Amino acid sequence: MDIFLQQIINGLTLGSVYAIVALGYTMVYGIIQLINFAHGEVVMLGAMVAFTVITSLVGAQVPLPALLIVLAGTLAAVPVCMATGYMLERVAYRPLRKAPRLAPLITAIGMSIILQHVAMLVWSRNNLAFPQIIPVITFEVAGATITAVQIGIISISFLLMTGLTLMVYRTKLGVAMRATAENASVAALMGVSVDRVIASTFLIGAALGAIAGVMFGSYYGIAHYTMGAVLGLKAFSAAVLGGIGNLAGAMVGGVLLGLVESLGAGYIGDLTDLCRWPLVQGWVSERCQLDGHMILFGSNYQDVFAFLVLILVLVIRPSGLLGERVADRA
Amino acid sequence: MNSRNPLPGFAKTVLTATLAIALVACGKKEQAPPPAAQAPAAPAETIVKIGHVAPLTGGISHLGKDNENGAALAIEEANKAGITIGGHKIKFEMMGEDDQADPKVGTTVAQKLVDAKVAGIVGHLNSGVTIPASALYNQAGIPMITASATNPALTEQGFKNIFRVVGRDDQQGPAVANYLVSQSKPKTAAVIDDATAYGEGLANEVEKTLKAAGVRVLPREKGTDKTTDWKAILTKLKGKKPDAVFFGGMDASGGPLLKQARELGIKAVFAYGDGACTNKMTELAGAAAEGMICSQAGIPVKAASQSFLDAYKAKFNADPILYAPFTYDAANLLIEAMKKADSTDPAKYLAALHSASHKGASGLIEFDEKGDRKDAEMTIFTMKAGKIEPIAIIKSGKSMTMEEYVAATAPAPAASAPAAAPAAEPAKEPAK
Numbered sequence: 001m002d003i004f005l006q007q008i009i010n011g012l013t014l015g016s017v018y019a020i021v022a023l024g025y026t027m028v029y030g031i032i033q034l035i036n037f038a039h040g041e042v043v044m045l046g047a048m049v050a051f052t053v054i055t056s057l058v059g060a061q062v063p064l065p066a067l068l069i070v071l072a073g074t075l076a077a078v079p080v081c082m083a084t085g086y087m088l089e090r091v092a093y094r095p096l097r098k099a100p101r102l103a104p105l106i107t108a109i110g111m112s113i114i115l116q117h118v119a120m121l122v123w124s125r126n127n128l129a130f131p132q133i134i135p136v137i138t139f140e141v142a143g144a145t146i147t148a149v150q151i152g153i154i155s156i157s158f159l160l161m162t163g164l165t166l167m168v169y170r171t172k173l174g175v176a177m178r179a180t181a182e183n184a185s186v187a188a189l190m191g192v193s194v195d196r197v198i199a200s201t202f203l204i205g206a207a208l209g210a211i212a213g214v215m216f217g218s219y220y221g222i223a224h225y226t227m228g229a230v231l232g233l234k235a236f237s238a239a240v241l242g243g244i245g246n247l248a249g250a251m252v253g254g255v256l257l258g259l260v261e262s263l264g265a266g267y268i269g270d271l272t273d274l275c276r277w278p279l280v281q282g283w284v285s286e287r288c289q290l291d292g293h294m295i296l297f298g299s300n301y302q303d304v305f306a307f308l309v310l311i312l313v314l315v316i317r318p319s320g321l322l323g324e325r326v327a328d329r330a
Numbered sequence: 331m332n333s334r335n336p337l338p339g340f341a342k343t344v345l346t347a348t349l350a351i352a353l354v355a356c357g358k359k360e361q362a363p364p365p366a367a368q369a370p371a372a373p374a375e376t377i378v379k380i381g382h383v384a385p386l387t388g389g390i391s392h393l394g395k396d397n398e399n400g401a402a403l404a405i406e407e408a409n410k411a412g413i414t415i416g417g418h419k420i421k422f423e424m425m426g427e428d429d430q431a432d433p434k435v436g437t438t439v440a441q442k443l444v445d446a447k448v449a450g451i452v453g454h455l456n457s458g459v460t461i462p463a464s465a466l467y468n469q470a471g472i473p474m475i476t477a478s479a480t481n482p483a484l485t486e487q488g489f490k491n492i493f494r495v496v497g498r499d500d501q502q503g504p505a506v507a508n509y510l511v512s513q514s515k516p517k518t519a520a521v522i523d524d525a526t527a528y529g530e531g532l533a534n535e536v537e538k539t540l541k542a543a544g545v546r547v548l549p550r551e552k553g554t555d556k557t558t559d560w561k562a563i564l565t566k567l568k569g570k571k572p573d574a575v576f577f578g579g580m581d582a583s584g585g586p587l588l589k590q591a592r593e594l595g596i597k598a599v600f601a602y603g604d605g606a607c608t609n610k611m612t613e614l615a616g617a618a619a620e621g622m623i624c625s626q627a628g629i630p631v632k633a634a635s636q637s638f639l640d641a642y643k644a645k646f647n648a649d650p651i652l653y654a655p656f657t658y659d660a661a662n663l664l665i666e667a668m669k670k671a672d673s674t675d676p677a678k679y680l681a682a683l684h685s686a687s688h689k690g691a692s693g694l695i696e697f698d699e700k701g702d703r704k705d706a707e708m709t710i711f712t713m714k715a716g717k718i719e720p721i722a723i724i725k726s727g728k729s730m731t732m733e734e735y736v737a738a739t740a741p742a743p744a745a746s747a748p749a750a751a752p753a754a755e756p757a758k759e760p761a762k
Contacts, residue, residue, distance in 0.1 A: 006568065
């Protein structure tokens with residue numbers, strides 16, 4: 001049972017990172033109905049910039065507490081990612097806003113390839129190891145272990161999500177964003193500067209992405225120039241799961257996806273062990289006697305769950321868990 | 331007008347005359363060479379090219395450069411010594427190529443070397459690149475000696491001109507597994523691999539040995555060579571409480587694995603193959619790397635012959651990293667075989683390579699019928715204070731410490747060497 005709780009904690013941590021990245025997808029989609037496939041690379045850039053700042057601060061032996069060093073890394077990553085997000089919108093999407101849907105989708109993919117290669121040239125093809133500066137502090141909760149970093153990631157994500165929700169529903173920019181999402185041309189007639197609102201959406205999404213990148217990098221202790229691709233696709237799946245375009249949906253979808261992945265990878269091996277099932281045991285009894293196990297799907301299917309969820313959602317409920325009227329948008 | 335006509339006639343005569351003279355001259359020239367060739371015999375050197383291939387860019391370029399240095403050193407020494415083969419003075423020239431650790435690039439540069447008619451090849455570094463490239467060298471009949479590709483499949487292809495001077499994974503796996511069994515006596519062990527040809531193959535060998543030793547092995551867990559999130563797998567393992575964990579894969583994924591395991595409170599001993607037997611593990615796993623065990627298919631660099639270590643240091647102003655003693659030996663093996671056969675023609679010196687018995691920087695090298703090194707050493711390392719340190723060298727199933735190995739091999743000229751080795755072994759036996 002403690003193992004179950006442990007998987008839940010792991011899933012929650014991973015899920016909150018997915019949720020923060022998924023917000024970037026869902027906000028952009030909500031406003032201009034574009035899937036910003038380069039968002040994963042923005043997250044990767046965040047991890048890379050933070051890596052450079054953190055290693056150079058550690059290398060120079062700056063006498064700062066570990067948390068401040070990570071904070072400095074984050075503070076450097078956020079503006080770089082925001083600039084990248086703005087540049088993406090300005091260069092790849094704005095000129096094509098009136099073009100057929102397919103065109104910006106293709107520029108998005110193009111931009112993601114460009115960003116990956118830029119990162120490869122700047123940071124090399126090696127795996128970059130984050131210096132282990134935050135001491136591993138663990139807490140025992142009912143037999144499960146939770147680390148200070150995990151608590152940090154979960155609570156920061158929660159704060160960011162709350163902050164974003166407040167901003168969208170309580171500020172002028174939030175009103176403008178919702179108005180633009182509802183109907184951009186009417187909003188423009190009402191005096192909303194649509195270009196500005198769209199640009200701010202990209203800026204906010206990129207800032208969240210940068211923080212997610214730093215969290216992911218320091219959680220796993222490693223960064224690589226291709227890390228954005230799979231992370232981005234999973235966060236995109238999370239956004240679709242929750243209902244793309246819907247803020248609460250992205251958060252719920254992200255956390256759910258993290259849980260599905262952790263529990264799935266943790267239990268699929270045991271569940272598909274044919275030797276455990278009396279019904280099929282008859283056919284495979286020889287193998288079971290020899291080996292004790294005959295496992296159909298192992299934990300290497302971990303990355304499959306996100307995409308399995310994506311397919312199931314698209315088949316059963318295309319609008320996602322909390323989404324509505326995707327049909328007339330897509 | 332009139333003067334024009336005779337001119338062609340005159341020209342014809344001149345032309346015929348010239349042609350005649352030319353022909354005669356040519357005939358004379360044909361005869362001339364013997365004395366001409368005799369005269370400049372001293373400066374004329376026959377250039378013999380030896381290819382070296384390893385990744386010189388990308389993630390493991392430092393290892394590739396280290397390999398190239400080893401081969402370059404051997405060639406430089408041979409040129410200094412002045413070698414005469416088949417009556418010609420030979421100057422060896424190294425063609426260093428970069429395969430980027432990529433099978434596609436590997437076969438391209440392999441073809442380039444074949445087209446350049448190199449006499450022999452040292453390389454490649456990675457098994458995944460060496461295996462496809464070896465087929466090209468085999469077709470061209472050019473001998474190839476790898477100094478670092480450990481996958482057994484390479485020499486199981488039945489190629490007659492492919493050799494390897496390090497051990498194989500089916501020797502390495504049992505070595506590290508047996509060490510694990512003898513030292514930490516696990517009751518239950520978990521085996522994880524990264525689903526690559528290298529990682530899975532090595533993990534299979536380890537699993538076989540562990541089972542044979544009576545250890546209960548949990549069902550295999552798998553990630554990929556790009557996996558960074560091992561938490562779900564590790565959490566599952568935590569519930570099953572293994573005493574030891576073996577991971578077949580590279581340091582890039584093995585490092586995060588160890589770090590996350592310790593974060594989850596898993597106290598098992600962690601063991602790795604050569605892919606994760608690097609100082610980079612400290613960087614990737616932090617303090618969690620302390621005490622890990624790993625194996626390498628060959629002797630540790632520090633145990634290479636002192637003359638090689640000194641020469642390397644003098645030439646490159648650095649210490650060899652990993653496989654340089656083996657590439658040095660591989661290049662020397664090629665040169666020795668050419669000398670012995672008195673020919674630089676691969677077809678002629680290949681036999682000499684098969685029957686080679688070469689005392690190199692990494693010890694005595696002889697090949698079996700497959701082209702593998704006979705009786706290759708295996709080394710077990712542990713991470714001590716952030717540095718990979720050799721703790722045991724295994725030769726012919728016997729384990730000795732690095733000091734014992736050096737003592738047993740260093741006084742080679744003295745007759746006491748064979749006596750010293752058995753003396754060291756019984757002392758080690760009761761310790762087990």
